[in-house]
Amino acid sequence: MGQRTPLYDIHVNLQAKMVDFGGWDMPINYGSQIDEHHQVRKDAGMFDVSHMVVVDLTGERVKDFLRYLLANNVDRLKDAGKALYSCMLNEKGGVIDDLITYYMTDTWFRMVVNAATREKDLAWINKQSEAFNVTVNVRDDLAMIAVQGPNARDKVHAVLGDQAQALDGIGIFFMREIGDMAVARTGYTGEDGYEIMLPATEAASFWDSLIQAGVKPAGLGARDTLRLEAGMNLYGTDMDEETSPLESGLGWTIAWDPEARDFIGRKALEQQREQGTTKKFVGLLLEGKGVLRNHQKVIIDGLDDGEITSGSFSPTLGKAIAFARVPKSTGEQCKVDMRGKLMDVKVVKPPFVRQGKACI
Amino acid sequence: MSNIPAELRYTKSHEWVRKNDDGTLTIGISDHAQELLGDLVFVDAPESGSSFEQGEDCAVVESVKAASDVYCPISGEVVEANATLADAPETINADPYGDGWIFSIKPEDEGDFDNLMSSSEYTDHVAADDH
Numbered sequence: 001m002g003q004r005t006p007l008y009d010i011h012v013n014l015q016a017k018m019v020d021f022g023g024w025d026m027p028i029n030y031g032s033q034i035d036e037h038h039q040v041r042k043d044a045g046m047f048d049v050s051h052m053v054v055v056d057l058t059g060e061r062v063k064d065f066l067r068y069l070l071a072n073n074v075d076r077l078k079d080a081g082k083a084l085y086s087c088m089l090n091e092k093g094g095v096i097d098d099l100i101t102y103y104m105t106d107t108w109f110r111m112v113v114n115a116a117t118r119e120k121d122l123a124w125i126n127k128q129s130e131a132f133n134v135t136v137n138v139r140d141d142l143a144m145i146a147v148q149g150p151n152a153r154d155k156v157h158a159v160l161g162d163q164a165q166a167l168d169g170i171g172i173f174f175m176r177e178i179g180d181m182a183v184a185r186t187g188y189t190g191e192d193g194y195e196i197m198l199p200a201t202e203a204a205s206f207w208d209s210l211i212q213a214g215v216k217p218a219g220l221g222a223r224d225t226l227r228l229e230a231g232m233n234l235y236g237t238d239m240d241e242e243t244s245p246l247e248s249g250l251g252w253t254i255a256w257d258p259e260a261r262d263f264i265g266r267k268a269l270e271q272q273r274e275q276g277t278t279k280k281f282v283g284l285l286l287e288g289k290g291v292l293r294n295h296q297k298v299i300i301d302g303l304d305d306g307e308i309t310s311g312s313f314s315p316t317l318g319k320a321i322a323f324a325r326v327p328k329s330t331g332e333q334c335k336v337d338m339r340g341k342l343m344d345v346k347v348v349k350p351p352f353v354r355q356g357k358a359c360i
Numbered sequence: 361m362s363n364i365p366a367e368l369r370y371t372k373s374h375e376w377v378r379k380n381d382d383g384t385l386t387i388g389i390s391d392h393a394q395e396l397l398g399d400l401v402f403v404d405a406p407e408s409g410s411s412f413e414q415g416e417d418c419a420v421v422e423s424v425k426a427a428s429d430v431y432c433p434i435s436g437e438v439v440e441a442n443a444t445l446a447d448a449p450e451t452i453n454a455d456p457y458g459d460g461w462i463f464s465i466k467p468e469d470e471g472d473f474d475n476l477m478s479s480s481e482y483t484d485h486v487a488a489d490d491h
Contacts, residue, residue, distance in 0.1 A: 029398065032398075032399050032453070033398060033399050033424055034399040034401075034424065034450070221398070221424065221425075225424065289402050289404065290402055290422060290427070291401060291402065291422050291423075291424070291427065293427075312424060313401045313424050339420075339427060
């Protein structure tokens with residue numbers, strides 16, 4: 001038996017199909033993963049993401065610590081509540097995890113990291129923080145619900161009633177606190193919406209209120225196809241400790257300036273940048289029938305083989321899509337070995353879909 | 361629990377077979393199989409006139425989660441393939457034993473039908489699969 005979130009009983013009562021996800025018993029779908037996908041693209045769906053790890057970092061030197069720990073630069077966060085997406089690298093420039101950091105106050109940052117990497121992340125953060133006298137507080141008392149879709153925010157506001165005033169004018173990638181709840185305008189679907197952190201003891205009743213407001217539950221299956229369409233990487237499949245952000249489509253998350261900022265992995269990344277990487281990270285679109293899958297071989301005339309890192313079916317496009325790591329000089333066409341058959345695919349630049357609309 | 365109609369015959373690889381009045385056999389995948397696969401997104405059905413041996417792979421059903429071969433339960437010639445599945449593969453999820461049929465064949469030996477698993481044998485097979 002795996003670990004259970006505070007919403008486990010609700011998922012079981014909703015007859016969700018439960019699967020193991022990084023040691024947690026999580027809902028993969030509540031019936032149809034494709035219906036749940038469309039629900040998020042067209043209206044509002046919600047995901048239990050309580051397995052993710054919320055970490056509060058506090059101390060006088062917390063900013064210095066994060067300048068050192070992360071490849072992106074927390075100095076970019078000028079306003080309270082603003083969020084930053086970043087990779088946390090090892091000395092070789094490999095990705096330990098990708099995460100979001102929220103700037104709460106000058107002495108308090110909140111970080112959300114992946115569930116499957118929990119233990120190694122916490123060990124790394126604790127080790128690196130020692131020199132900065134930063135307190136690391138894991139908030140296992142919090143649950144997290146992501147409400148996503150074009151109507152998601154209106155429905156959350158309806159549930160919050162008068163408290164929703166606290167969210168007036170909230171910008172994209174900002175968080176605001178409402179009592180013991182924190183509401184962030186972030187997500188992993190390519191749609192507008194909120195990620196809501198709240199006391200675990202209140203999660204079930206809040207979930208029920210959202211259902212009353214017309215938000216439908218969606219499982220990890222839909223979450224995966226939504227993030228893939230939205231061009232968002234998944235840790236462990238698209239990048240890991242052996243791959244650099246420069247080969248994972250994440251170069252944009254590295255803050256090179258100021259040059260004087262010494263962050264973990266910087267030297268290795270600079271070396272890679274000078275020597276040039278041999279691979280690039282691209283999107284693939286299959287015009288024909290079939291579904292692209294993780295680890296399928298990508299074949300390019302005259303070049304080394306590439307590999308699909310994440311492949312699936314795009315419910316919005318009605319076609320198979322994928323991310324792949326391929327040789328740098330790969331052109332606009334290549335082939336994928338699908339169960340022994342070589343199928344033509346088009347090389348494209350993700351995202352595939354944003355805010356309900358195809359963009360390739 | 362998945363639905364396993366008593367009047368059909370089954371295979372270990374989760375195909376179902378219905379005997380029609382004209383001696384042809386209609387074939388699809390069981391409710392249990394569609395449940396395991398999840399939302400189907402592509403079906404590659406066999407062409408009419410093609411012949412298959414028993415146990416030969418003759419069709420592919422592909423879901424968001426996985427691709428799965430369909431094996432011909434009985435040797436014979438394909439009489440018809442379900443054309444609606446090309447545009448509506450989800451029909452198999454909604455109605456695996458009805459509108460979600462995949463193809464029909466004219467068997468080489470009609471007696472082979474009786475050698476397939478009965479619904480009670482298939483029920484035991486599915487139960488064993490779940491453990």
